[in-house]
Amino acid sequence: MNVGLARLRCSLCTLFTLVFVLAWCPIAWAADYSLLGFGTVGYAISDQKAPYLRYIDKQGTFKADSLIGLQAEVQINPQWGATVQVVGSAPRSRDENLEATIRWAFVSYRPSNEWLIRAGRIRPPVLMNTQNAEVGMTYDAARLPAEVYSLSPVYDIDGVAVTRSWSSDSAEVSLDGYIGRSKIRQRTPFQRDASQTFVPDKYFPEAIMFRGLVLSYGSSAFVVRAGAHYASLRPDKGRIFVEDPSPMDFPAPPPFGGTLFVPGAITKEVNVTALTLGGEMRRDAWRAYGELGRRMVSGTNMGPASTGAQVSLAYEYGNLMPYVTASRLASASSVQKYYKQLRATPVPIGAQGPPLFLPATYHGVFADAIYLYDQRSIMIGASYKFTANSKLKVELMRTKVGLASALVDGDVHHKSFNVLSMSYNFVF
Amino acid sequence: MSLMLASAMGWLHAADGVVVIGHANMRPLDKQTVEKIYTGKNIKVGDILVTAVNADVGSSLRERFLKAIIEKEEDSYTGRWLVMRTKGLGKPPKELPNAAAIINFVTTTPGAIGYVSEADLRPGLNIVFR
Numbered sequence: 054m055n056v057g058l059a060r061l062r063c064s065l066c067t068l069f070t071l072v073f074v075l076a077w078c079p080i081a082w083a084a085d086y087s088l089l090g091f092g093t094v095g096y097a098i099s100d101q102k103a104p105y106l107r108y109i110d111k112q113g114t115f116k117a118d119s120l121i122g123l124q125a126e127v128q129i130n131p132q133w134g135a136t137v138q139v140v141g142s143a144p145r146s147r148d149e150n151l152e153a154t155i156r157w158a159f160v161s162y163r164p165s166n167e168w169l170i171r172a173g174r175i176r177p178p179v180l181m182n183t184q185n186a187e188v189g190m191t192y193d194a195a196r197l198p199a200e201v202y203s204l205s206p207v208y209d210i211d212g213v214a215v216t217r218s219w220s221s222d223s224a225e226v227s228l229d230g231y232i233g234r235s236k237i238r239q240r241t242p243f244q245r246d247a248s249q250t251f252v253p254d255k256y257f258p259e260a261i262m263f264r265g266l267v268l269s270y271g272s273s274a275f276v277v278r279a280g281a282h283y284a285s286l287r288p289d290k291g292r293i294f295v296e297d298p299s300p301m302d303f304p305a306p307p308p309f310g311g312t313l314f315v316p317g318a319i320t321k322e323v324n325v326t327a328l329t330l331g332g333e334m335r336r337d338a339w340r341a342y343g344e345l346g347r348r349m350v351s352g353t354n355m356g357p358a359s360t361g362a363q364v365s366l367a368y369e370y371g372n373l374m375p376y377v378t379a380s381r382l383a384s385a386s387s388v389q390k391y392y393k394q395l396r397a398t399p400v401p402i403g404a405q406g407p408p409l410f411l412p413a414t415y416h417g418v419f420a421d422a423i424y425l426y427d428q429r430s431i432m433i434g435a436s437y438k439f440t441a442n443s444k445l446k447v448e449l450m451r452t453k454v455g456l457a458s459a460l461v462d463g464d465v466h467h468k469s470f471n472v473l474s475m476s477y478n479f480v481f
Numbered sequence: 482m483s484l485m486l487a488s489a490m491g492w493l494h495a496a497d498g499v500v501v502i503g504h505a506n507m508r509p510l511d512k513q514t515v516e517k518i519y520t521g522k523n524i525k526v527g528d529i530l531v532t533a534v535n536a537d538v539g540s541s542l543r544e545r546f547l548k549a550i551i552e553k554e555e556d557s558y559t560g561r562w563l564v565m566r567t568k569g570l571g572k573p574p575k576e577l578p579n580a581a582a583i584i585n586f587v588t589t590t591p592g593a594i595g596y597v598s599e600a601d602l603r604p605g606l607n608i609v610f611r
Contacts, residue, residue, distance in 0.1 A: 091567070126572045128572060130532075131532055136569050166517075169570070176569070185567035185568050191560075220517065222513050441560070
């Protein structure tokens with residue numbers, strides 16, 4: 054809570070400083086100010102003891118989906134504006150307590166109808182609902198599928214985004230380019246051996262440089278978006294990356310000898326390339342929706358190289374929008390192969406004794422540290438719009454975990470579980 | 482002058498009794514340009530920075546304007562702006578409570594446009610679309 058309060062104090066100090074500066078600035082007196090509030094009160098419960106998405110288990114939780122946000126906008130003139138968004142929710146760099154952070158704080162400039170430049174803390178349009186993910190009123194799913202939306206641990210960067218638009222009477226094409234950096238704490242997967250010390254951080258600090266290009270086409274009936282994104286990850290706060298453990302002969306007669314996986318040299322950075330594709334079609338009351346995100350990681354088989362996808366079909370029946378969604382997330386075959394290799398290789402007895410004294414779970418610790426994904430989900434749900442400002446959502450999801458899933462905190466393999474989610478979403 | 486131009490370009494009738502007015506420096510607009518301004522796609526007409534104002538949510542004037550010019554229902558229009566705001570892509574036009582406030586804002590703010598009913602028109606107003 055102390056860390057959360059310190060961050061909240063820092064966020065509020067920044068906000069008050071901004072307000073104070075604006076209060077003394079003559080240009081600011083003529084500006085147009087507005088405030089938008091939004092929130093979700095969400096409850097989710099599963100029929101499984103091992104928590105899904107950090108919090109969802111048999112006990113039920115409000116933490117996974119609930120949040121409250123406030124967005125302040127200043128329009129100095131039609132070309133210049135500024136936006137600040139603060140969100141209070143479950144924290145993103147630890148599991149305990151809550152936090153309030155400034156998600157966005159940027160200045161925007163439109164030199165012409167076709168160009169938009171934003172600088173500060175921004176969120177690029179990586180996936181179809183990345184930028185409005187916290188505002189549950191703006192979409193009908195009770196929860197954006199984790200199989201796709203876990204593509205990045207955070208989407209907010211400190212940098213610059215430039216948008217060029219081409220607009221006709223019936224459609225608009227836009228090209229977004231962005232570059233920026235972020236400091237995050239990447240949550241490490243569940244460790245079965247709670248006493249292990251080889252992977253000490255629950256949240257591993259990283260400094261990331263992001264850049265990307267996104268092309269979007271939108272008309273009243275059809276929206277499609279494709280993007281290419283690059284992230285260079287470096288360890289932060291004195292941590293190090295090491296190359297993947299590789300198999301070495303442990304020369305001794307069986308059962309004392311065998312294969313021992315030995316960590317490699319220190320490595321400076323890991324690079325991730327992500328390709329995204331999404332589309333939505335509307336025809337009368339029907340909505341069809343699909344998204345795909347593919348991550349390619351160079352230099353390691355322990356990273357989140359994977360492909361995630363979802364398809365959804367919905368029907369608008371007055372204020373009611375029932376939907377069905379199917380989604381899948383699977384690690385690259387090289388990652389799955391490496392995981393199986395580590396799991397299947399016992400630690401040589403000779404290595405468990407002097408002078409190495411490695412635990413029998415040594416290979417398992419590295420296997421558990423792999424960002425392995427092998428899961429599929431089917432969701433049936435509905436949203437009901439009470440007014441333009443409030444919406445109720447209910448969803449039943451069945452998820453099947455195959456080999457393992459880094460989204461589940463438990464020793465869960467080849468098992469299915471169900472999640473019931475309900476949320477009330479509002480804007481004010 | 483703008484009335485003559487309007488006649489010359491052959492606009493036949495007011496869009497559902499709604500007339501778009503602009504500051505004296507604003508030139509005539511077509512329906513597509515008005516739609517783009519009110520949906521945030523355009524901020525400039527030529528070299529002029531445009532500031533648009535809306536009537537209050539729920540007013541019959543606003544409803545008629547959205548149907549006739551933007552071709553959207555209120556829900557769809559505010560829903561679109563909600564998504565744009567939550568993506569940091571701008572905010573909707575300011576809302577003013579009545580025709581007098583709209584006329585006062587438009588006539589005193591360079592680059593401003595707004596809309597009123599035919600019945601609220603006064604001499605000297607610059608009609609940019611009807």
